[in-house]
Amino acid sequence: MSANLTDRLTLLVYTAGWSAVRRLPDRAAYAMFRTVADQVWRRRGPSVRRLEANLARALGTADEATVREASRAGMRSYLRYWCDAFRLPDWDTDRIVSRIRVEGEDNMRGPLAAGRGVVAALPHMANWDHAGAWGCVTGAPVTTVAERLKPERLFERFVAFREGLGMEILPLTGGQGDLFATLAARLREPRLVPLLADRDLSRRGVDVTLFGAATRMPAGPAALALRTGAALVPVSLWYEGDDPEHRLVVRFHDELPPPVDGRGAARAARMTQDLADELGRGIAAHPHDWHMMQPLFLADLPEGDPRRVLAGEAGR
Numbered sequence: 001m002s003a004n005l006t007d008r009l010t011l012l013v014y015t016a017g018w019s020a021v022r023r024l025p026d027r028a029a030y031a032m033f034r035t036v037a038d039q040v041w042r043r044r045g046p047s048v049r050r051l052e053a054n055l056a057r058a059l060g061t062a063d064e065a066t067v068r069e070a071s072r073a074g075m076r077s078y079l080r081y082w083c084d085a086f087r088l089p090d091w092d093t094d095r096i097v098s099r100i101r102v103e104g105e106d107n108m109r110g111p112l113a114a115g116r117g118v119v120a121a122l123p124h125m126a127n128w129d130h131a132g133a134w135g136c137v138t139g140a141p142v143t144t145v146a147e148r149l150k151p152e153r154l155f156e157r158f159v160a161f162r163e164g165l166g167m168e169i170l171p172l173t174g175g176q177g178d179l180f181a182t183l184a185a186r187l188r189e190p191r192l193v194p195l196l197a198d199r200d201l202s203r204r205g206v207d208v209t210l211f212g213a214a215t216r217m218p219a220g221p222a223a224l225a226l227r228t229g230a231a232l233v234p235v236s237l238w239y240e241g242d243d244p245e246h247r248l249v250v251r252f253h254d255e256l257p258p259p260v261d262g263r264g265a266a267r268a269a270r271m272t273q274d275l276a277d278e279l280g281r282g283i284a285a286h287p288h289d290w291h292m293m294q295p296l297f298l299a300d301l302p303e304g305d306p307r308r309v310l311a312g313e314a315g316r
Contacts, residue, residue, distance in 0.1 A: 014157065021086040022257035030243035037079035041072045048075065054296055057211040058280075058287040073288035077239060080246065081127045081291065088129060091166055093137045100134050101240070104252035106222040107233050108192065111255070112140060117187025117230035120252070121221040123279050126237035127290045129162060131250045135192050136166030143168040143186040144194045145179065147201060172201065178218065187230040194235070198279055199296055208267045208276040211284075213297045215276075222271035231255045234275055236282025238289040253278055256287050307316055 021029055041048055052071045056062050059070060091099075111118050118140075122128055134143045146159060146169050159169045168186070170179060187193055197211075197217055205216035225232035234253040239246045256278065259270045283290045295301050 002270045008251070010314065017082070017086045017155070018089075018161075021083065022090055022241050026244035030086065031086060033079040033083040034076055034243060034252055037075040038072070040079075041075040045274060047304050050295060051075070051291075053292045053300055054288055054292045055290070057213055057297065058283050058290060060211070060284075070288055074291065077126065078291045078293075079291045080239060080243060083243075083263065085129055087163070088133065089161060091133075096130065096137055097132050099247050101247050101249045102134075102252070103249065104254070107231075107252040107254055108140065111231035111233075112190055112192065113255075115190055117190035117228060118192050118222045119187065119225050119230050119232050120192060120194040120235045121197035121232060121279070122194055122235040122237065123283055124196060125283065125286065126239050127248050128194060128196070128237065129165065131235075132162065132167045132194060133165035134250070135194075137222050140192040141189075142169065142192050142194060143183065143184070144165065145170050145172050148174055148182050157316065180224070182225055183220075187224060187228045190230070193230075194220050195224075197275060198283075198292065206272040208273045210276045210280050210297070213299045217272050218274055219265070219268050219272055222268040222275060226258055226268055226271065227258075232258075232275065234278040234282065236279070236286065238286035251282065253282065273288060 023030075024032070039188045047072055051074055052067050055070045056067050056072060059066060061067070088096075108118050108120065122131075132144060133144045144162075144167055146162065148171050157169075162169050170182060172179070175182075183193055195218070197220075200206075200216040200218045202218065205220070206222075208215060208217050210217075221232060224230060231254050236251045236253070238249050240249055241247050256271060256274050259267045262270060
């Protein structure tokens with residue numbers, strides 16, 4: 001299948017989701033996505049196997065029955081996210097707010113009230129789009145970053161979706177100006193800047209340990225906090241309740257203090273490890289809502305992968 005045809009089919013699937021799923025009653029929509037999740041889980045394709053490899057580390061066990069049960073719950077959570085995403089544009093403010101429960105809200109509101117931006121560093125858990133919409137409608141203006149997707153029209157659709165929820169979206173690549181400088185300026189306004197922080201996309205990330213295994217996380221969240229004086233606040237998210245009455249829970253953890261000594265990149269690296277430790281605790285508490293279906297840990301990367309080679313050179 002050609003790349004162009006694949007792109008067109010991908011766009012068609014997502015466009016159909018946005019149009020058709022929004023017309024279904026709540027119960028029917030979530031039941032359908034739960035059925036799809038179970039079918040995908042039973043086939044145990046590459047994405048499910050990768051999810052299981054990552055969950056085994058988060059759970060601290062290689063027991064096949066335990067990991068399989070966790071991956072089934074994980075796929076249901078992941079498809080619940082997509083059903084939410086397709087339907088979110090039709091939610092009014094009352095539904096956005098009433099379907100969310102927040103823990104540690106003062107850890108986010110306090111710095112903003114004091115004139116400090118907040119870098120909300122979160123893993124791929126539950127529904128971060130819903131959390132961003134909640135921030136916008138409750139007085140915490142949101143600026144965040146989106147990975148550029150293919151086809152381009154799909155990326156534009158996702159940007160429009162998130163902007164429709166009230167967020168300012170900056171592309172990870174191919175945007176105007178310097179992304180780091182723009183985010184720093186937004187933090188100084190101040191604004192809430194949520195950034196996915198559990199997977200490095202740049203291949204220039206910081207070597208950290210997560211669940212006792214080597215991986216890389218982006219240096220951006222810590223570097224932005226150190227550069228601007230913004231609060232670096234880890235965030236974890238999970239679902240509670242059954243479809244379609246579920247609620248999203250957002251927990252703002254305590255602010256991570258900057259290292260008292262060291263310089264430049266070394267301070268950011270130490271702060272990123274502190275962030276990895278806290279995100280790891282949040283994921284371990286609710287592993288079923290961690291939607292990590294990509295290779296994450298260096299030991300799980302294929303032989304010859306450049307990220308693995310670079311890690312070996314860094315350790316020598």
